Amino acid sequence: MNQKELIASMAAKLNTPSSVVANLLDATIGVFTEQLAEEKTFGFQSFGNFEVRKKEERLSVHPSTQIRTLIPPKLVVNFKQSNILKDKLKDLPHNE
Amino acid sequence: MNKDKISIQEIIDLVALKAAVSKRAAEEFLKVLIATIEDALMAGESVKIKDFGTFKLQWNEPRKSVNIQTGEEILLSGYHKVTFVPDAILKELVNEPFAHLEAVILNAPNDEKIEVETEVELNPLRIFEEQASEIKDLLSEIQALSSNSKKAVIENKTPEIIEEELEIEPVLNDEISLPISEVSDDVEKNSDDTNYISESEIESIEEIIETVIETPTEENSSFKKSEEKKSEIEPEKVVVSEGTFTSNPFIEIEKPKKKSRKWLWVTVVILFLVGGAVSSYFIYPPATDLVQSTIISAKKLGVRIKEMTSTTDMLNTIAKWVNPPKKEELNIETVIIPKDKVEGDSISEEETVDSLQILFDAPRIYPEYIATERIMSGSRLARMSERYYGTSDFWVYIYEANKDRIVNPDNIPTGTLIYIPKIDPRLIDATNPRCLKKARELHDLYVK
Numbered sequence A: 001m002n003q004k005e006l007i008a009s010m011a012a013k014l015n016t017p018s019s020v021v022a023n024l025l026d027a028t029i030g031v032f033t034e035q036l037a038e039e040k041t042f043g044f045q046s047f048g049n050f051e052v053r054k055k056e057e058r059l060s061v062h063p064s065t066q067i068r069t070l071i072p073p074k075l076v077v078n079f080k081q082s083n084i085l086k087d088k089l090k091d092l093p094h095n096e
Numbered sequence B: 001m002n003k004d005k006i007s008i009q010e011i012i013d014l015v016a017l018k019a020a021v022s023k024r025a026a027e028e029f030l031k032v033l034i035a036t037i038e039d040a041l042m043a044g045e046s047v048k049i050k051d052f053g054t055f056k057l058q059w060n061e062p063r064k065s066v067n068i069q070t071g072e073e074i075l076l077s078g079y080h081k082v083t084f085v086p087d088a089i090l091k092e093l094v095n096e097p098f099a100h101l102e103a104v105i106l107n108a109p110n111d112e113k114i115e116v117e118t119e120v121e122l123n124p125l126r127i128f129e130e131q132a133s134e135i136k137d138l139l140s141e142i143q144a145l146s147s148n149s150k151k152a153v154i155e156n157k158t159p160e161i162i163e164e165e166l167e168i169e170p171v172l173n174d175e176i177s178l179p180i181s182e183v184s185d186d187v188e189k190n191s192d193d194t195n196y197i198s199e200s201e202i203e204s205i206e207e208i209i210e211t212v213i214e215t216p217t218e219e220n221s222s223f224k225k226s227e228e229k230k231s232e233i234e235p236e237k238v239v240v241s242e243g244t245f246t247s248n249p250f251i252e253i254e255k256p257k258k259k260s261r262k263w264l265w266v267t268v269v270i271l272f273l274v275g276g277a278v279s280s281y282f283i284y285p286p287a288t289d290l291v292q293s294t295i296i297s298a299k300k301l302g303v304r305i306k307e308m309t310s311t312t313d314m315l316n317t318i319a320k321w322v323n324p325p326k327k328e329e330l331n332i333e334t335v336i337i338p339k340d341k342v343e344g345d346s347i348s349e350e351e352t353v354d355s356l357q358i359l360f361d362a363p364r365i366y367p368e369y370i371a372t373e374r375i376m377s378g379s380r381l382a383r384m385s386e387r388y389y390g391t392s393d394f395w396v397y398i399y400e401a402n403k404d405r406i407v408n409p410d411n412i413p414t415g416t417l418i419y420i421p422k423i424d425p426r427l428i429d430a431t432n433p434r435c436l437k438k439a440r441e442l443h444d445l446y447v448k
Helices: A003-014 A018-037 A083-090 B008-019 B023-042 B088-094 B110-148 B151-176 B180-200 B202-220 B227-246 B257-283 B288-320 B327-361 B381-389 B392-401 B433-447
Strands: A040-044 A048-055 A058-061 A068-071 A074-081 B004-006 B047-049 B053-060 B063-066 B073-076 B079-086 B369-374 B417-421
Touching: A003 A018, A003 B023, A003 B047, A018 A040, A018 A048, A018 B008, A018 B023, A018 B088, A040 B008, A074 A083, A074 B079, A074 B088, A083 B023, A083 B079, B008 B023, B023 B047, B023 B053, B079 B088, B110 B257, B327 B433, B369 B381, B381 B392, B381 B417, B392 B417, B392 B433
Parallel strands: A040 B004
Antiparallel strands: A040 A048, A048 A074, A058 A068, B047 B053, B053 B079, B063 B073, B369 B417
8 A cells, every 4th residue: 555545544434534634644754754753652552652662783794705884873763552542453354 | 861751742742843734733733744654554554754763564463472470372463563764864863962972893803914015115115215324335436447547547446346346246136035045156257248348449449438438427417529429339238239249148037126226226327326426526527647547447447348338238128028227217217306305205294193192282273263062952073073173072162262162062951042163174184094094082081
């Protein structure tokens, strides 16, 4: 599902024109991004938590060339699903 | 790391504020958003949100584990997991505090290589200078001899001068690492040939000497003679050189170009210096009878040059099978000008390096400002530096200029007014590794 399909689907559920939904979605994503940029954690009980995690610096060795590189620390966004969502997903059949 | 958790209510408030809608509408929108994403995931789809990221469903295989209390094996069933892959824009925004850091390759053996290369580049120049000084000494000796001696004396001294030449040539050959015995044989043959020619074909050689005298003086532009005469005599010169070449068939065929080029350089320098000396004699004749002796000395020099050119020609022909007779004259400019250029470049480089060091060492004061910025939530000095100076590394200078207002550069309270200082462009040259190095040193100093 891409951005357009998401907006269309939501517009149908909310009974509002898709342009309004698009604006709202932009604003929401903007708020999420701002919060994450400030290293704030937020979440939805039924869905999961978004948080920023720090990956420490590390030394990597190239397996074939043996070049040692110092990878600097970095901040990454992490999403952890809530237990409610996990329980819901348990019912989902797994098809190879 | 501050784990500030903000509630859904706060998010709803912020969204309502940003989208200018009521809180209730924002709340409902968020609920529907989450529900829609969930539904799509349940349906096995992945959900992509622009500028944010992608939600995907991931199947974790069932795996065996051991009950730590009883020790019996248990099977953990497989389960689905929602994964979120942040978009590049979000990644960048979140990683901003560490954006200025780059991966460093350790134990890089590059420095040694560069040093070796520069040495190799300088070596030919050094040898060239040594050769030039040797040739100068020799020439001054010859001039001293020729100015004092009469005809008969000069004739006796001719072999001596040739001997001197022979002394120098092996020395040069040592530097070029040619097998000495072979070359000295060659040189002897050459000198024999040229002596033979000078005895038998005196007339033609006198003409050659004239050309030899003329060509350098024309280059010096102090002595003017008609071009026509030169062009008339030149073919004969070529003929004679070819004659010497054919009379000497026992020559090694395989000789690298490098060696022939060195010979060419030596010849070029001799031509040039002889030209200068001869022209000076012509312009300022010390005495009338000396002119005669000068001509004879020039004859000898001519013979000498002839010999040198003939060896060079031979080497050239062996190396390339091409015999450009005018190459010597053309090469004078191309050889000497680059040398001067290189020297000039190295000097100017040293100067700039020194001035940079002075610039680094001098205490920095910031009397002028190009802009002011107010710290917002999420704004960083590195980001400002990137905006104003092109690279985030130079944020240290902004910090220095605002030191009295900033307690901790990693955590500046919002609302602080930051002055962006005007900095000497040489100091913030992102292409100069020294500037970047300096900025990183300062960075280490302030951040630790």
